[in-house]
Amino acid sequence: MEDKIIVYRTFENPIEANIILTRLQDAGFSCFLSGENTAGLRPLLDSSISGIQLHVFENEVAAIDDLLASDEDLEEGDGR
Numbered sequence: 381m382e383d384k385i386i387v388y389r390t391f392e393n394p395i396e397a398n399i400i401l402t403r404l405q406d407a408g409f410s411c412f413l414s415g416e417n418t419a420g421l422r423p424l425l426d427s428s429i430s431g432i433q434l435h436v437f438e439n440e441v442a443a444i445d446d447l448l449a450s451d452e453d454l455e456e457g458d459g460r
Contacts, residue, residue: 384438390431397432400448404436407447411436 388411391397397413404411415432436444 385435386438386441387433388436388441388444389434391434392431394432397434400434403451404434404444404447409436409440409444409447 389400391400394416397416401411401413412435413432414435
């Protein structure tokens with residue numbers, strides 16, 4: 381069975397995109413970004429054109445959702 385690569389999320393902010401990318405890679409997921417150069421050159425365009433896209437394997441989406449949700453739960457409960 382062939383693993384399908386999909387766009388998981390589109391970001392307008394390259395820093396946020398790279399933080400999520402690094403978090404997923406640290407957790408062992410294979411993923412990559414595209415559109416970083418276009419987003420930097422054309423920041424005023426619609427994000428669907430100039431956004432930074434995070435690509436993941438479709439069969440890992442549920443696990444990625446769980447990981448990112450647990451990260452958000454930790455941030456919300458840190459008492460700051």
